[in-house]
Amino acid sequence: MFFMPYPAKLSAEAVLDAAQRLLEHSGPDALTMRALADALGVRPSSLYRHFSSREVLLRALGDQAALNLKDQVLDAAEGLAPRAALLAAAQAYLAYTRTHPHLYALLLTKENDLPLEHLQHSPGKILWNTLLLLIGRLSGDPDDTDHAVAFWTFLHGFASLEAAGTFGQSGPKRGFEVGLEALFNHMEEVGQAGKS
């Protein structure tokens, strides 16, 4: 092993870490193979030993983000009563979208065209099942798809509008809390009454 003309500098993890930093710091358009290579101190072509294309790399980032988001949501809800758990989960979800806006955007735009077999265990599906679980504890229905859709819709909508700067200088006031209260009330009311 005396000759090492080109010693290994990269690993898939190192590339992903640098890509994540670059993405969060400068946005998706700045995440080019050239810029990423510069950040890692290698030549662009070296990256293709670890990711066969930029698109594959982006999907890996998105999958990783989905799992991290799920973990933070689950941790926040841990040990709390159903309604408090959902509120904490919502706040954790929002906190993630604020600290990782570009990763979060990747998460929802790169969830398409999968081979359907593995779609059941995709990171996005795992996140969905986590929300479903927390909601079931409040509404009493362990498969309360309707409320889960409404809840996720609300969380994503708020994160998205906030990131786009739509709320403007006046801010969203207490719209987030008010909307959650409306949804939670509805979950509690309809829960024991069965499906309408």
Add this chain to the structure above:
Amino acid sequence: MFFMPYPAKLSAEAVLDAAQRLLEHSGPDALTMRALADALGVRPSSLYRHFSSREVLLRALGDQAALNLKDQVLDAAEGLAPRAALLAAAQAYLAYTRTHPHLYALLLTKENDLPLEHLQHSPGKILWNTLLLLIGRLSGDPDDTDHAVAFWTFLHGFASLEAAGTFGQSGPKRGFEVGLEALFNHMEEVGQAGKS
């Protein structure tokens, strides 16, 4: 006027129309000055007589979209009782995002960095005021910012998740209607009780 070596083929309206068709048919990345020129049967440089840059053109498209969306929402709510009007408005909003997904995306990503003086009468603000008006009729508060934020958040979140294909093959079930019901109930309950 016997010599017309290069007769006028374009107008700002014609360019906008073609741009809108190209955008909706093939997505934002396909809306390049080259492709737009091809669609109009002219050379790319000719477009710059009517729009000084691609960004200016995109903003014009977005502003136009915001006004069209507002019109459709307002028309749908016309003559209905407060709660029915809000439901109709929500359905009209969603119908627009389904028929013009890419225009709708422009609407919310190009609302930034304005000269603040004209921000009060921007198309986005006009749309916001329309929602605020309809909500005031149900909650009794003519400036019910919190519920308006929650309502818009929900509409945008649903449109966005649907467009991203997040709901998957099973679809959102009745999550849309359930979420709206929760929000409307909350508006009615809190309306006469004053702000919490």
Add this chain to the structure above:
DNA sequence: GTCTATAGAGGGATAGAC
């Protein structure tokens, strides 16, 4: 007002040497 021609910059990806 449209044309030709081009400047000027950027990107993804590959072949073959080491």
Add this chain to the structure above:
DNA sequence: GTCTATCCCTCTATAGAC
């Protein structure tokens, strides 16, 4: 596994002729 070198493509925008 990384390197050099390069191919190929994309795009926005401008100068000056007509």
